[in-house]
Amino acid sequence: MGLFSALMGNAGVVSQEELSREYGNLLTEGEELELGFKLIRDTFIFTTKRLILIDKQGISGGKTEYLSINYRHISRFSIETAGTFDLDAELNIWISCEALPSISRKFNKSVDVYEVQKVLAHHVLK
Numbered sequence: 001m002g003l004f005s006a007l008m009g010n011a012g013v014v015s016q017e018e019l020s021r022e023y024g025n026l027l028t029e030g031e032e033l034e035l036g037f038k039l040i041r042d043t044f045i046f047t048t049k050r051l052i053l054i055d056k057q058g059i060s061g062g063k064t065e066y067l068s069i070n071y072r073h074i075s076r077f078s079i080e081t082a083g084t085f086d087l088d089a090e091l092n093i094w095i096s097c098e099a100l101p102s103i104s105r106k107f108n109k110s111v112d113v114y115e116v117q118k119v120l121a122h123h124v125l126k
Helices: 003-007 016-026 113-124
Strands: 010-013 033-039 042-047 050-057 063-070 074-080 089-095 103-107
Touching: 016 033, 016 042, 016 050, 033 103, 033 113, 042 113, 074 113, 089 113
Parallel strands: 010 103
Antiparallel strands: 010 033, 033 042, 042 050, 050 063, 074 089, 089 103
């Protein structure tokens, strides 16, 4: 992920090896990593059982919040693809019946938002 893209708030894909090395200890028995994205210091991960949002806090990033969202609590989601002049794609996720999205993330062009949608649809539409 390029520095400019990161500064603009766009997430890029994180390799399976990096996800396993840094966050493998968060997984439960039988849970597997599927897809992960990094936005400057924050990361969000799709596993076979849940969505994990990792928020590094403070100047040093020493304090970290790990938020787990069970897929069954996601009521709806949307993706918006990148356009000619709008170079980023977007993901919006609603938890329960909230009026506004609970989670909104922007992706750079290196991310296949259709793959993100496919993983969410697989888990949410069960």
